[in-house]
Amino acid sequence: MGRAASELSALAVSRLKQPGLHFVGGISGLALQVLLKGGRTWILRMTVGGRRRDMGLGGYPGVTHAQAREAARVARDKVRAGVDPIKEGRAARSQLLAQRAAALTFAECAARFIRAHAAGWRNPKHAQQWANSLETYAHPVMGALLVRDVELQHVMAVLEPIWQAKTETASRVRGRIEQVLDWATARGFREGLNPARWRGHLDKLLPAPAKVTRVKHHDALPVDHAPGFMQRLRAAPGIGARALEFAILTAARSGEVRGATWAEIDLDAAV
Template sequence: MPRKLHNALTPLAVKNAKPGRHGDGGGLHLLVKPTGARSWVFRFMLNGKSRDGGLGAAGQGGMSLADARDEAAALRLKVKAGIDPIEERDREAAQALAAAQAAKVAGTTFKDVASAYIAANEGSWRNPKHRQQWRNTLDTYVYPVIGDLPVAEVETAHVLKILEPIWKEKPETASRIRGRIETVLDSAKARGYRQGENPALWRGHLAQILPARTRLSRGHHKALPYEEIPAFVRSLHEREAVAALALEYTILTAARSGEVIGATWAEVDLEKGIWTIPAERMKAAKEHRVPLLPRAVAILESLEPLGSLYLFPGPQGGKLSGMAMSMLMRRMKVDATVHGFRSGFRDWAAECTGYAHEVAEMALAHTIENKVERAYRRGDLFDKRRRLMADWAIYCASDGAARGEVIPIGTRSKA
């Protein structure tokens, strides 16, 4: 048996020991810190090296002297057998941690990670439609295949099972779904739920299996030819609905429908003829000023007495429905989209005017693609855009017969 120290510890000595190291024999020591905290330490020699291994707290609420002696006795046997108890303890702790992590990963499904990602990021998504599309596409196409599958087990075959049935029929939807799966799997990897290559990665991976998007039909918004827009605008004058006024205003300003529907009276200055759309409502997250010409101002003045917060109120209060203008066009049997009027405006500007490319692009609030040009351009070409939009308003009020000459007509009564 190991030789006992002459001044072996007692329970009372453990309780009253002063700061320092106090030996009990057989490698067992009581360590008292200046703060009064007490702990047991086992010191041993192995392969010519001295090592200290902590056994736990001592004193009230900790390991008793008797239990510490028993633990030290068990460790002495391991040392005698050539086992390093510290290395053994670390190895067992690592194995336990790995097992716990493996169990956690095995229980974490693709849907779990996707839900966590959406919850963490949807607050930064300005467009409510974008948030809903994330959920809808995952619910419809992704979760039925891999929703309940451990995210660590998602492979290329699973991704292809989701994408291949819709890749040619619904290319835009399929492409967005692929990107969303890739994002969720990247999030899972960052959180330690999976390792290795992302099976939804396009470049260098799925690009070698699926046909490139450039060879697929993108499905652009259907647009009414610009030659037909004046007649269409005249037909809107025959309708008194708010949706008709909103649609004409959308055409005259070449704005996006969401920008028009969400517009409030606080954004417009009728006297100066300026509509300022705040950055948080713009696709490019940058404030955009829109020149308002007489007809656009007249439309707003006709709606001002309604007393709504929004320029174009809905019948039940609040803002106009996002589908109101589209449904109006459907009732008018027009095979085009509201967004397509922006294309009509762009085609007209390119083919019927001499305005510079960047003036028309900035009228549409498009981001300048050239990074260098974007860095140096500080203004918004507002005066030039006002002249452009004035010509567009004249064209929309014309009979559309002449391309080089537009014939203005009087605006409709405000009533």
């Protein structure tokens, strides 16, 4: 066990300035360590499992004399009960560090998701569009929340104000929130079902985007205007004009025209 020493008063402890280990009494093994540069810290010297161990109890005067005595008493009680307070303290600190490492906010997870997937997105602007939409609509509501705490009410608080007026944008934001939360679950930062999932969940709370969005088609070209339009189109330069002419003549969809390759066209057979 630690050295026996006559108990010092709080005033006497405050006057200890000589570098070294000063046992202050009251609790066996309790000492104030004065460092060469003047710093002071509490040390409890005790025997744990047959080995002499020094346990830090915090710096002085942040930890007062009375607080150091109480901490030393608790530690000695644990030793008598067969518990190593030093190992116990290390385990608690390790658990706290692990919890901190897993305590990411939604905004932090969104940034990590974008960095992880940006290289796979063909359009370089896609990452910026992701970031802008989440910063504008999601982060004011849930950005500062720990991702593990994001729930349905937060998702609804993001979507409901824009679902009717900005349906397409709201639908994209919902999908992006869902993907960020799925990523966070896969990485172990949250648990449970995704509150932003659509099928069987939000589709029961919000109208389908197709039922909300008012589709306004472009006016059709009167058939008797078609010959004159085709003449003007044929005279127009550029690949866009040729693509539109091709689409009109073949009735192909615009995506098929833009993505067409020569292997899909047989000029001899006119196919």
